[in-house]
Amino acid sequence: MEEEDSCYCKKRAVKKTSWMNLNPGMTYSIYSNFRVDPPMCDRSRNIIPRLLRKMNLLESEITRRKSKKVKMWICLVVSWIIIYLLL
Numbered sequence: 001m002e003e004e005d006s007c008y009c010k011k012r013a014v015k016k017t018s019w020m021n022l023n024p025g026m027t028y029s030i031y032s033n034f035r036v037d038p039p040m041c042d043r044s045r046n047i048i049p050r051l052l053r054k055m056n057l058l059e060s061e062i063t064r065r066k067s068k069k070v071k072m073w074i075c076l077v078v079s080w081i082i083i084y085l086l087l
Contacts, residue, residue, distance in 0.1 A: 019052070
């Protein structure tokens with residue numbers, strides 16, 4: 001059974017994820033007026049930023065390829081129209 005996080009004042013805690021370079025991917029809870037951070041190992045602090053950079057690079061590559069694909073389809077359709085009009 002999953003425990004529900006709640007503050008000493010009986011309000012529910014808000015769970016958030018950090019994407020800063022110091023603690024990327026770390027989840028923490030914000031209670032009433034303060035936040036509680038679980039400890040994060042050095043290895044995680046080194047690996048997660050590299051993974052985030054790699055993921056951003058791959059996403060930009062996907063976007064570039066989608067754009068190229070659309071341009072290729074446009075050229076293909078225009079060439080079909082020109083060929084049809086010339087025949």
